[in-house]
Amino acid sequence: FRDQKLKVSGGEKACVLDNALQRHRPRVVLEYGAYVGYATVGVALQVKEWGGRVVSMEMDPVNAAVARNVVELAGLSPVARIQLGHSDDSAPVVLEEYGEGSVGLVFMDQRGTRFHADLQRLEALGLLADPCVVIADNVLNPGAPLHVWRICSMSHYATDIFGLRKFGAHQSLDWMTISVVRRGPSYGQDAEEQPELIALARGTDRFRWKSKATPSRDMAGDPTDEHTRQFLLALERFGIRPNLAVASAPEGDAGVASWLVQLQPGESMLQWERPRLPEYLEGGRWRSVIGDPQPLDSSRQPQS
Numbered sequence: 001f002r003d004q005k006l007k008v009s010g011g012e013k014a015c016v017l018d019n020a021l022q023r024h025r026p027r028v029v030l031e032y033g034a035y036v037g038y039a040t041v042g043v044a045l046q047v048k049e050w051g052g053r054v055v056s057m058e059m060d061p062v063n064a065a066v067a068r069n070v071v072e073l074a075g076l077s078p079v080a081r082i083q084l085g086h087s088d089d090s091a092p093v094v095l096e097e098y099g100e101g102s103v104g105l106v107f108m109d110q111r112g113t114r115f116h117a118d119l120q121r122l123e124a125l126g127l128l129a130d131p132c133v134v135i136a137d138n139v140l141n142p143g144a145p146l147h148v149w150r151i152c153s154m155s156h157y158a159t160d161i162f163g164l165r166k167f168g169a170h171q172s173l174d175w176m177t178i179s180v181v182r183r184g185p186s187y188g189q190d191a192e193e194q195p196e197l198i199a200l201a202r203g204t205d206r207f208r209w210k211s212k213a214t215p216s217r218d219m220a221g222d223p224t225d226e227h228t229r230q231f232l233l234a235l236e237r238f239g240i241r242p243n244l245a246v247a248s249a250p251e252g253d254a255g256v257a258s259w260l261v262q263l264q265p266g267e268s269m270l271q272w273e274r275p276r277l278p279e280y281l282e283g284g285r286w287r288s289v290i291g292d293p294q295p296l297d298s299s300r301q302p303q304s
Contacts, residue, residue, distance in 0.1 A: 008035065008036070008038035008039065008167060009038065009039045009042075009109060009137055009167065010038065010167035010286060011165070011166075011167035011248070011256070011258065011286050012164040012165050012167070012246040012248055012258045013137060013164060013166075013167055013174075013176060014039075014042060014167075014258075014286065014288055015164075015246050015248075015258035015259065015260065015288040015289070016135070016162050016164070016176045016178065016246060016260070017039070017042070017043070017107065017135060017176075018042075018046070018288035018290065019260060019288065019290055019291075020105065020133055020135055020178055021043065021046045021047065021105070022046065022290050024104065024105060024133050025047075025050050025052070026047065026052060026103075026104025026105035026129075026133065027047075027050075027051070027052050027053070027102070027104050028052065028053050028054075028055070028098050028102050028103045028104055028105075029043055029047055029052065029053070029054045029055070029103070029104070029105045029106075029107065030055055030057070030091075030094060030103045030105070030106045030107070030122075030127075031043065031054060031055070031056035031057065031106075031107045031109065032057055032087055032106070032107065032108045032109060032110040032118060033056075033057070033058060033108075033109040033110035034056035034057070034058035034063060034064060034067040034082050035058070035063055035067065035109070036063060036066045036067055036070060037056070037066065037067030037068070037069075037070035037071050037082070038070075039056075039107065039109065040054055040056045040067060040070075040071060040080050040082070041070060041071060041074045041076060041080070043080075043107065044071070044074070044076040044079040044080035045074075045076070047079065048076070048079045052079070053079060053080070053081075053098075054079060054080040054081070055080075055081050055083055055094050056080065056081070056082050056083065057083045057085065057087050057090040057091070057094075058082055058083070058084060059084070059085060059086045059087070061084060064082050064084040067082045068082045087110070087118055088121070091118075091121065091122060091125060091127060092125065094127065095125055095126070095127050098127075100126040100127065101126065101127070101128065101129050101130060102127065102129065103122070103127050103128050103129060103132060104129045104132060104133065105132065105133045105134075105135065106119070106122065106128070106132065106133070106134045106135065107135045107137070108134065108135065108136040108137065108147075109137045109138070111205075111208065112136075112138050112139065112142055112143050112144030112147065112204060112208075113143075113144065113145075113146065113201045113204055113205050113208075115136050115139075115144045115146070115147030116144070116146040116147040116149075116150045116191065119134060119147065119150070119151075119181075120150075120188060120189075120190070123181070123187055123188040124188045128181055130181075130182060130183045131180050131181060131182045132180075132181045133178060133179070133180055133181075134151070134177075134178070134179045134181055135176065135177070135178050135179075136148075136151075136176065136177045136179075137174075137176050138174060139161070139174070139175040139176060139177050140173060140174045140175035140228060140231055140232070141166065141172060141173065141174045141175075141224065141227070141228055141231075142204050142207050142208040142227070143200070143201075143204040143207070143227075143231050144204075145197045145200040145201050145204060145231070145234070145235070146191070146197055146198070146201050147177075148161070148175075148177060148235065148240055149191060149194055149197050149238065149240070150191040151177060151179040152238075152240050153191055153192065154186045154189075154191055155184055155185070155186050156181060156182050156183065156184035156185075156186050156187045157179045157180070157181055158179065158180045158182075159177055159178070159179040159180075160177065160178045160179075160243055160244050161175055161176075161177050161240070161241065161242040161243055161244065162175060162176045162177070162178070162242060162244045162245060162246060162260075163175060163242035163244070163245040163246070163263070164176065164245060164246040165246075165248070172224055172228075173228055175242060194238070196234060196237075197234070197238075200230075200231065200234050203227075203230075204231075207227050242263055243262075243263055244260060244261065244262060244263060244293055245260075245261050245263055245296070246258050246259070246260060246261070247259055247260075247261045247294075251287065255285040255286065255287060256285070256286045256287070257286075257287045257288075257289055258286065258287070258288055258289065259288075259289035259291065259294060260289075260291070260292070260293040260294065261293055261294050261295070261296045262293040262294065262295060262296060263296060264296065267296065
């Protein structure tokens with residue numbers, strides 16, 4: 001068996017997702033990519049509080065079977081459903097069941113080079129509420145260049161970009177984005193083509209397939225760092241950079257707390273020297289602090 005990490009949206013990524021859920025309290029959440037059901041369960045536990053529902057679309061039958069069992073074991077089957085099939089086929093099923101304008105939050109965790117097309121299709125189907133919150137993961141690593149261009153260049157999106165560390169791989173930088181989508185003249189339309197970003201998307205897919213076929217220990221360090229550096233430089237030329245980040249610190253004997261922080265204009269997340277977390281905390285208990293972003297220079301952990 002290959003040495004691979006379990007790639008789930010935990011840790012600092014869960015902090016971004018948790019804050020969005022608690023702030024917007026969507027009635028219907030649509031997830032792209034159930035994988036093993038980790039995020040599905042985390043979302044379902046929260047939306048259950050206000051009578052919400054989660055539909056997670058997964059095209060891999062093995063992953064879907066695992067995710068369904070995880071949801072069942074968590075006692076969340078009345079709240080969360082794993083929809084087997086390609087999203088092109090599954091999204092119309094969700095539309096038929098819940099109706100137009102029903103989805104209040106979308107969480108995209110599939111192949112990043114599909115994010116932009118899948119979001120545009122949701123707009124064309126009329127499935128999104130007005131407004132709707134769209135969260136995208138792995139926007140920097142492996143990357144979603146056409147999506148980040150779409151949500152940063154078109155007028156019907158209001159977007160925040162979060163710099164953070166990957167769960168289980170704190171040495172690896174990544175981005176998540178949160179976009180508030182409102183109906184307007186550009187809604188459902190194509191974004192302006194950028195040849196440089198189209199080429200970057202092709203490179204992103206090559207890197208993604210290489211990382212899937214290569215043991216994790218061989219991808220850590222230089223290969224991933226170089227891919228990230230090229231991605232950052234390309235997006236910087238378009239004026240695209242994080243405006244928020246996630247801070248984390250050990251909490252108690254075996255836990256970590258994460259909270260949102262505000263980056264000032266011109267301030268780079270790479271200039272922020274964050275404390276290295278002990279290795280034993282990489283898969284330990286993790287708590288999301290719910291609240292407004294704190295100043296970056298604040299050394300005190302906010303109280304939730």
